[in-house]
Amino acid sequence: MNKYLVNLKVNNMPVSVEEGTTILDAAKKLNLRIPTLCNHPDLSVAGNCRVCVVEIKGARLLAASCATPVSEGMEVFTNSEKVRIARKHIVELLLSEHNADCTKCFKNGNCELQDLASEYRIGDHVFLDLVKPAHKIQDISSPSIVKDDSKCIRCQRCVRTCHELQGISALAVTNKGDHQKISTFLNKPLNDVVCSACGQCINRCPTGALTERNYIEEVWKAIYDPTKFVVVQTAPATRVALGEDLGLPPGERVTGHMVSALKKLGFNKVLDTDFTADLTIMEEGTELLTRLKRALVDKDETAILPMMTSCSPGWIKFQEHMYPELLNNLSTCKSPQQMFGALAKTYYAEKINIKAQDMVVVSIMPCVAKKFECERSEMRDSGYQDVDYVLTTRELAMMIKQAGIDFGKIEEEHYDSILGESTGAAVIFGATGGVMEAALRTAYEIVTGREVPFTNLNIQPVRGMDGIKEASIKIKNVKPEWSFLEGVDLNVAIAHGLANARQLMEKVKSGEANYHFIEIMGCPGGCLGGGGQPIPTSPEIRKKRAEAIYSEDAGMPLRKSHENPEVIEVYSKFLGEPLGHKSHDLLHTHYKPRKRY
Amino acid sequence: METKLKKVDIIFEDDKTISPIGILEKTIKRSADEIILDLIDSGLKGRGGAGFPTGLKWKFTRNEDSEVKYVICNADEGEPGTFKDREILDRVPEKIFTGMAICGYVIGAKEGYIYIRGEYNFLLKSIQAKLDKFNNEMKQKHIDFTIYLKSGSGAYVCGEESALFESMEGKRGEPRNKPPYPTVAGYNNKPTVINNVETLVYTTMICHMGPEKFKALGTTDSRGSKVFSVSGDTPIPGIYELELGMPLNKFVEEFGDGDAKAIQVGGASGHCVPRKKFNDTIIGFEGIPTGGSMMIFNSSRSMYNVLHDYLEFFTEESCGQCTPCRVGCQQLLKGIEAVKRGERSPSYLDDLKKLTNTMKIAAKCGLGQSVGNPFNSIVDNFREEIIY
Numbered sequence A: 001m002n003k004y005l006v007n008l009k010v011n012n013m014p015v016s017v018e019e020g021t022t023i024l025d026a027a028k029k030l031n032l033r034i035p036t037l038c039n040h041p042d043l044s045v046a047g048n049c050r051v052c053v054v055e056i057k058g059a060r061l062l063a064a065s066c067a068t069p070v071s072e073g074m075e076v077f078t079n080s081e082k083v084r085i086a087r088k089h090i091v092e093l094l095l096s097e098h099n100a101d102c103t104k105c106f107k108n109g110n111c112e113l114q115d116l117a118s119e120y121r122i123g124d125h126v127f128l129d130l131v132k133p134a135h136k137i138q139d140i141s142s143p144s145i146v147k148d149d150s151k152c153i154r155c156q157r158c159v160r161t162c163h164e165l166q167g168i169s170a171l172a173v174t175n176k177g178d179h180q181k182i183s184t185f186l187n188k189p190l191n192d193v194v195c196s197a198c199g200q201c202i203n204r205c206p207t208g209a210l211t212e213r214n215y216i217e218e219v220w221k222a223i224y225d226p227t228k229f230v231v232v233q234t235a236p237a238t239r240v241a242l243g244e245d246l247g248l249p250p251g252e253r254v255t256g257h258m259v260s261a262l263k264k265l266g267f268n269k270v271l272d273t274d275f276t277a278d279l280t281i282m283e284e285g286t287e288l289l290t291r292l293k294r295a296l297v298d299k300d301e302t303a304i305l306p307m308m309t310s311c312s313p314g315w316i317k318f319q320e321h322m323y324p325e326l327l328n329n330l331s332t333c334k335s336p337q338q339m340f341g342a343l344a345k346t347y348y349a350e351k352i353n354i355k356a357q358d359m360v361v362v363s364i365m366p367c368v369a370k371k372f373e374c375e376r377s378e379m380r381d382s383g384y385q386d387v388d389y390v391l392t393t394r395e396l397a398m399m400i401k402q403a404g405i406d407f408g409k410i411e412e413e414h415y416d417s418i419l420g421e422s423t424g425a426a427v428i429f430g431a432t433g434g435v436m437e438a439a440l441r442t443a444y445e446i447v448t449g450r451e452v453p454f455t456n457l458n459i460q461p462v463r464g465m466d467g468i469k470e471a472s473i474k475i476k477n478v479k480p481e482w483s484f485l486e487g488v489d490l491n492v493a494i495a496h497g498l499a500n501a502r503q504l505m506e507k508v509k510s511g512e513a514n515y516h517f518i519e520i521m522g523c524p525g526g527c528l529g530g531g532g533q534p535i536p537t538s539p540e541i542r543k544k545r546a547e548a549i550y551s552e553d554a555g556m557p558l559r560k561s562h563e564n565p566e567v568i569e570v571y572s573k574f575l576g577e578p579l580g581h582k583s584h585d586l587l588h589t590h591y592k593p594r595k596r597y
Numbered sequence B: 001m002e003t004k005l006k007k008v009d010i011i012f013e014d015d016k017t018i019s020p021i022g023i024l025e026k027t028i029k030r031s032a033d034e035i036i037l038d039l040i041d042s043g044l045k046g047r048g049g050a051g052f053p054t055g056l057k058w059k060f061t062r063n064e065d066s067e068v069k070y071v072i073c074n075a076d077e078g079e080p081g082t083f084k085d086r087e088i089l090d091r092v093p094e095k096i097f098t099g100m101a102i103c104g105y106v107i108g109a110k111e112g113y114i115y116i117r118g119e120y121n122f123l124l125k126s127i128q129a130k131l132d133k134f135n136n137e138m139k140q141k142h143i144d145f146t147i148y149l150k151s152g153s154g155a156y157v158c159g160e161e162s163a164l165f166e167s168m169e170g171k172r173g174e175p176r177n178k179p180p181y182p183t184v185a186g187y188n189n190k191p192t193v194i195n196n197v198e199t200l201v202y203t204t205m206i207c208h209m210g211p212e213k214f215k216a217l218g219t220t221d222s223r224g225s226k227v228f229s230v231s232g233d234t235p236i237p238g239i240y241e242l243e244l245g246m247p248l249n250k251f252v253e254e255f256g257d258g259d260a261k262a263i264q265v266g267g268a269s270g271h272c273v274p275r276k277k278f279n280d281t282i283i284g285f286e287g288i289p290t291g292g293s294m295m296i297f298n299s300s301r302s303m304y305n306v307l308h309d310y311l312e313f314f315t316e317e318s319c320g321q322c323t324p325c326r327v328g329c330q331q332l333l334k335g336i337e338a339v340k341r342g343e344r345s346p347s348y349l350d351d352l353k354k355l356t357n358t359m360k361i362a363a364k365c366g367l368g369q370s371v372g373n374p375f376n377s378i379v380d381n382f383r384e385e386i387i388y
């Protein structure tokens, strides 16, 4: 449909924009920045903070520019006296309700409220302090998230995130007036409600009201402890985002710099979760083929299809709360981080002759749900907690800054061996569709002996940012042992963001879908948009990170998980075969239903 | 200027010659455009507070192209000191139904809802019985319109039209951004006419008696009459239908106890008029408008306490979503307390007055926008009482 162009003036400058454009976006076109707080490019319009108010000639009221569409002949002023006074008042009011103890705040230096306060030089407190003592008691019940109501400006971005993107509504607005706050069901601790621990709310909270539980000090302590051997693993998506927190633009690949920085921080070994991502493909791919055989040939009713991926702990927790009846659809594979932890404290410890109890495994993750995951009681198959600490990409950036490392200038280095080798298939785990693509690259080849029939191995139909993607791949000319798959259309689906996952689950539940394999990532865009990634986030930023991931893949010498030499070695020397006895003990897990209320 | 206080009997008039459904039948024989013209001609403005011309509201909604439209009667009546809608709902509900059905005919809606304040639930049974009968009669007469009752959640802000829609849709009662306005996207995002109880009864009566009779009452800016809820220091509290445009001194003569020092016109969100201004204050859209509440305070009252009560009310009843209102209300309340206790100098009141201006122009809905009305009118006129 053609849209009309609307002509207006902003600060006396003419501009033409499509009808329906907000004043905020029209001003952006003129390179005029209007401050915002409640507005976010991933979310619906709220128009509640009011810092974006502007004056419209002839109007009695100021208009919230984020929520007001342009109209023909409109004359807007973004910086008139009226606007300035109102905006300053609004920031002062927010601060009067805010525990503005910036020096003690995790968001110090990356806080939208702080930025506004310093822009408007709000020093003297005109208004009375309204911070409620009860709000200063932080909710630290969750291993992933800290909720601090005394920092909350009620912009409701978190509420919209949890509802619109994640389809959960673990956070909601309760009460009204001076008692209004962002709360959980019955105001229970965050750990006792349906929260998936995905951390998406953290990524969109403009202040320090929602942050990750940070374990930086614990990790420093382990590094400084001479009796500890500290190994660190880095998830696929961290290497395309870390730079953002260290002064680089979105979409820079910083793999070698990250490895180098980790070595400089004092970790004993710098290893790669990508290695266990490849291993996941071996286990999960085999599991899929086995399930298909049991279901299609043996008519075994316990072989449940569609099989669903299990590498996103936010997704797993969601499923445990929301669809406990579909838990048997989940692959039993642990996430790559937990496979790594279990192998590090067994296979690897043995190899390098370190006692498991002296080893500390630290993960650098784009994720906060992994903090929850590593504390799950199922994740102690080495006899110890397999992964000791999970740091977000953001926390790593903070450590790098603390250590005075000039990130842009350091030499690139390689991961240590073993448990450091990986393929392009592992890297793309960081993007939605990546696990599917990696699995198809391997499974197709196992079954047919040929590479997947896509140019340069790039399986385009499973890539991209559509919330739900579907694809069907015809399997032809199979090897004799896979004859039952001859001519089968392998139907797959991919969803990212839990609201999309929910849609897909409803389709599965109603029986309307006939998928064989489903990939779900809890976060929008997959791990590259994870709850532990640098803030801010937006569709454009995630697109740049995705491009970086796929170019990293394209540049790798090995692009298929089953070709990873270290993976081949771990099977020959330790695990035996995929889904074998040892794999079962160390690399697979089970799930438990959780309550919704 | 009219100097008399004229009592009127339109709203509650018991006309034995024609029933409300009779008025409906008679009216819908005319064209929708004629009805709209009559309403515009009558000068009727909304009685819910904002005073928007009713005929125009219906016209805009009629002009919207949509299969589904709604008529909603706002019976949330939450303004402190207002109880006239309750009386109307109790005594002449059929006149409300008729107004809604006429509106449905005019704009092309098939469904109407009465959103009734939770505190009025004791009225539900009797209204429902009368409504069932009315709906039945409409069905028999092949009038394709049905009215439903919805009981409200009890929050004051749910009387604000867009918060009311949210509440009816089962969501948290928070006002929406405007535009779009209800005439374009109201309940279920469909074009909607929302009118106050009293407004709807006047539409019925204007359709019945013609615009001339209505127009003959009141002033150029404030046509017709209105129902007032009179309370406070008065020997004769109650509901009175009076001609608009009356001077406040005449009102005080009639209703005061001889010692009135201030009248709060329009409830908590309205304006406070001190004795010295009674003579030159007109009650109407050209002077001080009111949704109907007239609260009389005599010299025994502390205006600090009056203001404090209002601010407590707003602090609690703000929906809390927007900064100017949620935090502003608290600052005003705590601010006058601090001045009273001597913790802030009297000049802090002037800082707060500036703040009310920001609230007035930057708050998201009428609630936050109007807190400055009582604040400024009381602080300006009774500054000593606030400070000492």
Ligand SMILES: Cc1cc2nc3c(=O)[nH]c(=O)nc-3n(C[C@H](O)[C@H](O)[C@H](O)COP(=O)(O)O)c2cc1C
Residues within 6 Å of the ligand: B045, B046, B047, B048, B049, B050, B051, B052, B074, B075, B076, B077, B078, B079, B156, B157, B158, B159, B160, B161, B162, B194, B195, B196, B197, B199, B200, B365, B366, B367
């Ligand atoms: C906070 C607030 C509360 C309101 N409460 C009511 C109410 O209880 N009843 C009412 O008719 N209008 C109320 N209004 C006004 C409505 O938003 C709306 O303007 C009115 O229902 C329109 O009807 P009218 O044109 O017939 O006056 C309120 C407005 C605000 C801002």
Ligand code: SF4
Residues within 6 Å of the ligand: A098, A099, A100, A101, A102, A103, A105, A106, A107, A108, A109, A111, A112, A113, A114, A151, A207, A208, A209
């Ligand atoms: S949230 Fe922002 S403004 Fe508040 S204390 Fe933290 S850094 Fe400062």
Ligand code: SF4
Residues within 6 Å of the ligand: A145, A161, A162, A166, A168, A169, A170, A171, A194, A195, A196, A197, A198, A199, A200, A201, A202
């Ligand atoms: S972590 Fe995820 S699920 Fe939990 S409240 Fe935040 S957005 Fe919702």
Ligand code: SF4
Residues within 6 Å of the ligand: A151, A152, A153, A154, A155, A156, A157, A158, A159, A182, A201, A204, A205, A206, A207, A209, A210
């Ligand atoms: S917790 Fe953060 S995102 Fe949520 S309302 Fe408060 S400030 Fe906004």
Ligand code: SF4
Residues within 6 Å of the ligand: B157, B174, B175, B317, B318, B319, B320, B321, B322, B323, B325, B326, B363, B364, B365, B366, B367, B368, B369
């Ligand atoms: S002005 Fe008050 S009641 Fe209205 S939207 Fe803002 S906070 Fe809610």
Ligand code: FES
Residues within 6 Å of the ligand: A035, A036, A037, A038, A039, A046, A047, A048, A049, A050, A051, A052, A053, A064, A065, A066, A067
């Ligand atoms: S950014 Fe526009 S109201 Fe918050």
